[in-house]
Amino acid sequence: MTSTVKVKQVTIGEGMPKICVPMVGATTAELKEEAEALKSLDLDVVEWRVDFFDQVENIEAVKAALADIRNIIPDLPLVFTFRSAKEGGEKEITTEYYAELNRAAAATGLADIIDVELFTGDDTVKPLVDYAHQQGAYVIISNHDFHKTPPKAEIVSRLEKARELGGDLPKIALMPADAGDVLTLIEATYTMKEKYPDCPVITMSMAGKGMISRIAGEVFGSALTFGSAKKASAPGQIPVSELRTALELVHRSL
Numbered sequence: 001m002t003s004t005v006k007v008k009q010v011t012i013g014e015g016m017p018k019i020c021v022p023m024v025g026a027t028t029a030e031l032k033e034e035a036e037a038l039k040s041l042d043l044d045v046v047e048w049r050v051d052f053f054d055q056v057e058n059i060e061a062v063k064a065a066l067a068d069i070r071n072i073i074p075d076l077p078l079v080f081t082f083r084s085a086k087e088g089g090e091k092e093i094t095t096e097y098y099a100e101l102n103r104a105a106a107a108t109g110l111a112d113i114i115d116v117e118l119f120t121g122d123d124t125v126k127p128l129v130d131y132a133h134q135q136g137a138y139v140i141i142s143n144h145d146f147h148k149t150p151p152k153a154e155i156v157s158r159l160e161k162a163r164e165l166g167g168d169l170p171k172i173a174l175m176p177a178d179a180g181d182v183l184t185l186i187e188a189t190y191t192m193k194e195k196y197p198d199c200p201v202i203t204m205s206m207a208g209k210g211m212i213s214r215i216a217g218e219v220f221g222s223a224l225t226f227g228s229a230k231k232a233s234a235p236g237q238i239p240v241s242e243l244r245t246a247l248e249l250v251h252r253s254l
């Protein structure tokens, strides 16, 4: 278990939360255009949301698009994410294909971090995490609920489970019904920070009410935050430049 995750020139889990921008293009042409546009933004990490890609069911096409993206942004840390429909993503695929897709991405060596959904099932998650590590990739183990925020103990237990399964970066994104739910997410984040200083976590409360959680990570213990470029991949994300300003404001006050 590492205490920070160092990817290329970026150390996640140290200092200001790192800004991650999702790429949501549907075609290779759109993805290339998006990757080009990212070069002029003040960001730290890029996430390819491959569930938006119209050829996601063709592994060779996915690998080719990954290589194209890599060519355009060779030096930026890249997260490979297939977000399933049940966790707020664009498409549903079989568990078998999910594992195959993520293994193929890890094997290319082009993605620095692979996002694996916690609730895919331990029998799939554990071997996938081990395989990604063997290929030299880090792993985010993630969970999303676009409808509600569970109690604090449940949030902590999911993040702990992600850590136990070998996730380098446990992650959870939850929808708040009210401001109390935002506090619950933040409290769970702080508990993880206190209990496991060796394990950076990524947390966010979504939509407008949850936005505060996307800028307060340095105080409460979330190591990475998602900002939008052209199109947000989840409710509550704010544009990268505003996000940087807010993170710097918090940072300077500490």
Ligand SMILES: O=C1C[C@@](O)(C(=O)O)C[C@@H](O)[C@@H]1O
Binding pocket: 022, 047, 049, 081, 083, 142, 144, 171, 173, 204, 206, 226, 233, 234, 235, 237
């Ligand atoms: O898991 C996450 C977090 C996220 O859902 C958000 O709320 O910012 C955005 C997704 O692209 C990413 O994979």
